[in-house]
Amino acid sequence: MPARDDRTGTDRTRATARRDPGRRPAPAVAPTGDRLIVGTVPPAVPVVGVLLVLAGLVGVAAAFPTYLVVDGEVLRQVHGPGSALLAVLVPAVQVAVGATLVRRAVPKFGLAYASITGALSVGELMIEVYRGSSSTSRPGVEVLAGERVLTSGIQVGAGWVLGVVALSLTVLAGAVALTAWGRTVMEDRGALDRLRSVLAGSAVLLGVAAVLCLALPAADVPAELRTDPATGLQTVVTREGSQALLERPGLALLGGLLLAGALLLCSVVAPSLRPRLAVVGGLLGITVTVLSAGLVGLRDAASSEELVWTVPGAGLVVVGMAFAALTVLAWRARRSAA
Template sequence: MGAVPAIARVAGALLVLAALAGAAAAFPVYLVVGGQELRSADGFGSALVALLVPAIHLVVGGVLLRGVVPKFGLAYAGVAGTLALGHLMIEIYRGRTSTARPGVEILAGERVLTSGIEAGPGWVLGVIALGLTVLAGAVAIAAWGRTVMEDGGRLDPLRSGLAGAAILLGVTTVLSLALPAVDVPDQLVTDPATGLEMVVTQEGPQALLERPGLALMGGLLLAGAIVLCSVIAPSLRPRLAAVGGLLAVTVAVLATALTAVRDAAASDELEWTLPGAGLLATGVGYALLTILAWRLRRA
């Protein structure tokens, strides 16, 4: 490992700032929808879910800021920033332009109609956190070629297998994101005139690619980034860089899956769906690949 350039430490500092902004965003009012104040964290369990991404950002950013195993941190920041770009567009749509085409959404565990939305400080801090993450990713990519860090190449014979598994998980993740992870169950009602039972379908939340404009562009970017990062992460060198890239994908997918679990558990109006279970399964799969890439150094 050579001298760590200053630009790599800048990427770590940006990641730390993104973590602090993301943690601060969990507790103030997120959005005000129809006069109802929504918060990302309104209990212990929801706080743990909301703080998962900031906690990992803080740890990895701190390690990178110190100049320890820099390509691990740079790979994490680069992948996290790439994935955060799509999330940033979706968040801007939610807080600014979703009222142009009102629809049912699941926001902070509540089923709401986006006919009138006011952005709260939690939303502003969340957008700042995502913007800083995107910036950290761009700086990390710029610092990659200037940072020297190599190993003995013990992982190289197994990289193709890791990449194949990661691509399969990436495609499955995108297919799971294409449908809502939580939905409104159908109601069974009795017709008072005939006494027959009927199934009444209720309008559920919009899927990732059903939203218009900026949200649609963000959804497409997010889907493409997941597949692209699944291909690139296992091929990064040295081995710890592959671990960092896979860790970033793992955190992003697990955070989305656990948010769906939180929403379904917090509301009696919502139920967890098969795509939501698929997201959780792929998140666990990415976590296993990350652990495998890390532990294979002993092979």
């Protein structure tokens, strides 16, 4: 009966190498998956998480009080269950991503999201400040919170103030995230590298499409067809409604230019971030911004009989869903490479 060999696999390999010096042991097989490495996480990372969580909570609180009082008419952003769900969409994502940063889990995912949304929120903040403070300097017909109003007199409400605070916290979180990015260590095995060119080209095209859609109102007042009773001649009368992104003066015009430029820049930068989860975070930030802009137009058209949902508004929803598809593609690249 042969003797039992109680040696471990390492001992048997070494014994075989001693008996046959020319034979080399088989190389170890690398594990599949991302092989994610998280190293140094600076103290600024949880600070970004706290700022995002605060921005999300304040954003939820801003959705329900009075937004603006325009010529004595009280405007609110929430008109029903559907608009309430839309109002908490962006804040809910902010709270979820901020919680991951507070726990220091996958830090560059949250830092990428905070940086992208912070850059996009600069223009949105300027437009919001114009609505509540400077729009009376050049009174005109405008669509605010789904209502067609004349901006000859505006009083800010608690909802507007809280909304400005939420946007300011988002911008601050993005600035802190940029300072913490270079000192945060997080790497993977490059599972997304073979798809980066596809993601980059698609994101740039979608960014251009999003800017073109943002240039026109997502919900507008339709033209009116009138008939002359004497001649029976029908004419189309254009009624003043929503102002386009680049039609507003002063601070709002600067905000619109910054928003359009930041959207194009973020569409270029997001697919080039490393590691893979940073790409997911960056694309998620663009997705939420573009999709919410299109859905706000749908909310305004649904809540007012004077407004209709426009083709650019529907285009924003389509582009937002396409960005969401790119986000899912980047997320699932780890499984396809495993």
